[in-house]
Amino acid sequence: MHTDLRNRDLIGDLDFSKEEVETVLDVAFDLKRKRALGELHPYLRDKVLAMLFFFSSTRTRGSFEAGMAQLGGHAAFIESKTTQISHGDTPKEIGEIFGRYYDGIAIRHVDWKIGNGYINAVAEASRVPVLNMQCDIYHPFQCLADIMTIIEKKGRDLRRKKMVVSWAYAASYQKPISVPQSLVLQMPRFGMDVVLAHPPEFGLMPGIMDQAREQARKFGVGFEVISDKDGMQKAFKDADVVYAKSWGALIHTENAEEGARIINQYEHWITDEAKMKLAKPDAIYMHPLPADRDVEVTSAVMDGPNSVVFDQAENRMHAQKAVMALTMR
Ligand code: CP
Numbered sequence: 001m002h003t004d005l006r007n008r009d010l011i012g013d014l015d016f017s018k019e020e021v022e023t024v025l026d027v028a029f030d031l032k033r034k035r036a037l038g039e040l041h042p043y044l045r046d047k048v049l050a051m052l053f054f055f056s057s058t059r060t061r062g063s064f065e066a067g068m069a070q071l072g073g074h075a076a077f078i079e080s081k082t083t084q085i086s087h088g089d090t091p092k093e094i095g096e097i098f099g100r101y102y103d104g105i106a107i108r109h110v111d112w113k114i115g116n117g118y119i120n121a122v123a124e125a126s127r128v129p130v131l132n133m134q135c136d137i138y139h140p141f142q143c144l145a146d147i148m149t150i151i152e153k154k155g156r157d158l159r160r161k162k163m164v165v166s167w168a169y170a171a172s173y174q175k176p177i178s179v180p181q182s183l184v185l186q187m188p189r190f191g192m193d194v195v196l197a198h199p200p201e202f203g204l205m206p207g208i209m210d211q212a213r214e215q216a217r218k219f220g221v222g223f224e225v226i227s228d229k230d231g232m233q234k235a236f237k238d239a240d241v242v243y244a245k246s247w248g249a250l251i252h253t254e255n256a257e258e259g260a261r262i263i264n265q266y267e268h269w270i271t272d273e274a275k276m277k278l279a280k281p282d283a284i285y286m287h288p289l290p291a292d293r294d295v296e297v298t299s300a301v302m303d304g305p306n307s308v309v310f311d312q313a314e315n316r317m318h319a320q321k322a323v324m325a326l327t328m329r
Pocket of ligand 1: 056059060061134142288289
């Protein structure tokens, strides 16, 4: 087992090898157990994490902040608009200077074609680990929490389990494509047959799709794409895991009005009880949240017996604590 992750960045899902992700999961389960028993685990006493946000958050902020406190350290919440970034501080200044104050730098920057480049530029200048709290391409900590949740519900042996990653209708805004991209990259490593379903205009980045196909080949699992106006029902059939969320038509068009017009053609892509009946009776329903309730997913499904959305949200904290404890020591 590869256990030395000191000073490593986590920006893309494949930055850690499968063996390293297994180490993260083992540590995350141990930290979850310790918290349940009230066992103190101050592995990062006196250490401080900078959390730099360019975009709003409920779970990510809360789970990183609580997680650092539970590890004996502190997390500093920094909104980009309250800094001098708009007055000249470039990613180099952030990496150099925050790298001298803090023991880790976590960043959320989801702006399309900007976020990932920004985080990598900070990492180049930083002497401490840089952690991606979501960019335009990846959401690696969400994906770690998701695999942890799937293991809890379905066991360690996930071979031949069918996981559906489906687009869903939501009217609120063109959401980032980072969650489905992280899922199609990481899940094949754990033996699941992944089915990606979306209307034709909601494809993912071609380079990510090539990497996902390569991961599926390498780990000997299936990877099917259903790009079809009515593909949601077809995809759900006999699924063990249903992960249905909205994302923007960003590869198809960068025009927000055009994107909204396209999204509105697909109101029928809602996860409801009728569609869930197509999946296996013990299928789990997953969503990273926030969800547009009764638009993207019915409340009956989201609050129903197959939903694991709150376990996913909780596991964010355990998975993040594991990565912080391993990288920021
Ligand atoms: N899933 C997730 O990243 O939630 P927040 O946007 O609330 O942080």
